[in-house]
Amino acid sequence: MLVLIGVLLVIVGFAIRLNPLIVVTVAGIVTALLGGMNPAQILESFGTGFASSRSVTIFVAVLPVVGIIEFFGLQEQAKTLIGRLAKLTAGRVLIGYLAVRQITAAVGLTSIGGHAQTVRPLVFPMAEGAALRRYGHVPEKISEKIKGHSAGADNVGVFFGEDVFVAVGSILLITTFVDTTYHLHLEPLQLALWAIPTAIAAFLIHGFRLLRLDKQLDKEYREFELTAEKETAGEAK
Amino acid sequence: MINVEAVYWLVGILFVAWASLIAADTNHPRRWGSSAFWGLLGLCFFYSTWVQAGTAPGWILGVAVLVLVVLASTGLLGHGKHRTSTGPEREAFAKRFGNKLFIPALTLPLVTVILVLAAPVLVIGGTPLLDPKNTTLVALAIGAVAAVVVALLILKPKNPATPLFESRRILESIGWAALLPQMLTTLGILFTKAGVGTAVGTLASGLLPKGSLIAGVLVYCIGMFLFTVLMGNGFAAFPIMTAAIGWPVLVETFHGDPAIVFAIGMLAGFCGTLCTPMAANFNLVPSALLEMDNKYGVIAAQVGTAIPLLAVNIALMYFLAFH
Numbered sequence: 001m002l003v004l005i006g007v008l009l010v011i012v013g014f015a016i017r018l019n020p021l022i023v024v025t026v027a028g029i030v031t032a033l034l035g036g037m038n039p040a041q042i043l044e045s046f047g048t049g050f051a052s053s054r055s056v057t058i059f060v061a062v063l064p065v066v067g068i069i070e071f072f073g074l075q076e077q078a079k080t081l082i083g084r085l086a087k088l089t090a091g092r093v094l095i096g097y098l099a100v101r102q103i104t105a106a107v108g109l110t111s112i113g114g115h116a117q118t119v120r121p122l123v124f125p126m127a128e129g130a131a132l133r134r135y136g137h138v139p140e141k142i143s144e145k146i147k148g149h150s151a152g153a154d155n156v157g158v159f160f161g162e163d164v165f166v167a168v169g170s171i172l173l174i175t176t177f178v179d180t181t182y183h184l185h186l187e188p189l190q191l192a193l194w195a196i197p198t199a200i201a202a203f204l205i206h207g208f209r210l211l212r213l214d215k216q217l218d219k220e221y222r223e224f225e226l227t228a229e230k231e232t233a234g235e236a237k
Numbered sequence: 238m239i240n241v242e243a244v245y246w247l248v249g250i251l252f253v254a255w256a257s258l259i260a261a262d263t264n265h266p267r268r269w270g271s272s273a274f275w276g277l278l279g280l281c282f283f284y285s286t287w288v289q290a291g292t293a294p295g296w297i298l299g300v301a302v303l304v305l306v307v308l309a310s311t312g313l314l315g316h317g318k319h320r321t322s323t324g325p326e327r328e329a330f331a332k333r334f335g336n337k338l339f340i341p342a343l344t345l346p347l348v349t350v351i352l353v354l355a356a357p358v359l360v361i362g363g364t365p366l367l368d369p370k371n372t373t374l375v376a377l378a379i380g381a382v383a384a385v386v387v388a389l390l391i392l393k394p395k396n397p398a399t400p401l402f403e404s405r406r407i408l409e410s411i412g413w414a415a416l417l418p419q420m421l422t423t424l425g426i427l428f429t430k431a432g433v434g435t436a437v438g439t440l441a442s443g444l445l446p447k448g449s450l451i452a453g454v455l456v457y458c459i460g461m462f463l464f465t466v467l468m469g470n471g472f473a474a475f476p477i478m479t480a481a482i483g484w485p486v487l488v489e490t491f492h493g494d495p496a497i498v499f500a501i502g503m504l505a506g507f508c509g510t511l512c513t514p515m516a517a518n519f520n521l522v523p524s525a526l527l528e529m530d531n532k533y534g535v536i537a538a539q540v541g542t543a544i545p546l547l548a549v550n551i552a553l554m555y556f557l558a559f560h
Contacts, residue, residue, distance in 0.1 A: 021417060049419070065341055071322050111353065155511060159511070163504060194501060
């Protein structure tokens with residue numbers, strides 16, 4: 001039970017907003033020491049852990065193309081394009097992306113999108129472009145909210161889409177673990193099938209929240225205008 | 238065959254190139270600390286190839302990783318001032334190129350997907366062209382290179398190194414968050430080795446009242462959720478919660494359908510992934526990438542979906558898995 005101190009360190013560290021890198025490193029060292037590892041083994045674990053997890057950092061390979069197209073005004077063009085479509089709101093743009101992301105992930109095409117590839121250069125500017133068309137000006141607070149929801153739509157779409165595809169990591173993990181430990185024989189297809197109800201629920205819940213997002217943004221913009229008016233009125237006196 | 242190691246070397250080369258740009262930038266407020274951080278990170282990507290193959294000692298890499306953590310958390314890593322195109326310049330470029338700007342953006346996913354789909358038939362002399370174990374990663378890297386080439390051909394920047402300059406700007410806005418996902422994976426490994434999982438499993442089965450199906454479903458799903466929040470992914474939580482509750486209680490005692498119990502149990506864990514800073518690549522890297530003020534802003538946007546969805550998963554398991 002003593003090893004749970006490491007978990008506690010993580011929770012406290014994140015809660016008091018220390019630099020997560022330090023929190024994670026210290027928690028790792030403490031846990032390993034409590035678990036009876038010696039310093040040499042701990043260093044070895046940091047090394048092998050880094051080497052075997054390099055795949056999560058591959059996203060930086062897409063930064064050069066994102067960088068050059070942003071330099072030449074991709075975000076501006078995405079905004080202009082969305083601005084022409086009167087019916088689109090930030091919430092509706094994001095629902096569209098959620099649907100595309102979930103459906104493509106469900107047929108195994110998880111690599112079609114991502115935070116670096118699609119969210120930063122395309123999805124966020126489009127959602128913000130829709131808000132710009134609606135309000136004529138996007139205050140920082142609203143932009144921040146749209147950013148959070150742009151990344152959120154990507155995560156929800158891919159998490160609850162990919163499990164409907166048979167050859168995805170989590171499904172294969174379940175079958176390998178269960179088959180070797182309990183001598184069952186589970187078909188990946190059965191597991192994928194039973195992920196469908198949750199996938200539908202995820203789309204409905206998140207889609208509903210994105211529709212409400214538009215109303216929230218309307219409200220926040222009205223509040224913003226009111227305070228702005230008060231300020232100018234104050235100056236006039 | 239294009240091996241996944243080649244992709245890691247491409248990433249390593251990029252890090253070293255960015256580090257050299259920073260080293261050459263005399264106006265950079267943290268010139269040496271920053272270039273040391275990104276350069277060392279790049280070298281670690283090369284050296285890891287031999288660690289992974291078991292031909293080089295891992296502890297040297299471990300020391301380098303700890304140096305990276307120290308550089309990043311003692312304020313030696315910083316942001317440079319970047320000269321990039323101004324707002325009006327971008328508006329003008331956007332007018333000039335119009336929708337052509339989308340071509341490189343779409344080249345990336347298109348090439349990736351085509352390569353992933355065509356990988357099984359891309360065989361030269363009996364060996365597959367793309368590493369069959371890591372097809373997606375290799376395809377993504379090729380897609381990224383192809384997209385840069387297409388962008389250079391269409392946009393014809395004055396300086397052909399523009400993609401490198403401009404990506405350095407994005408990289409520096411991500412900062413130390415770029416290293417966090419890998420550190421969290423290491424933490425997960427250390428947790429598992431030290432027996433954190435078994436301790437949590439014992440705790441969870443101790444909480445469970447005997448003979449109640451609904452209590453079993455609740456502890457399994459909520460346990461998957463909380464354990465995923467702690468570890469950052471459902472993969473670490475699944476074997477432990479399943480050994481503690483999923484298999485002995487839900488399948489053996491209550492005769493639940495294993496496919497339904499395990500599929501939905503894993504999805505309950507995914508709800509946890511939406512709520513945790515430990516899943517840095519999904520929740521913290523994006524807020525850095527989008528240059529948000531609140532680095533927990535992505536999680537804030539997702540919690541409202543994760544909690545009701547967890548409830549839905551509990552209900553689905555309870556009503557579908559036990560006949």
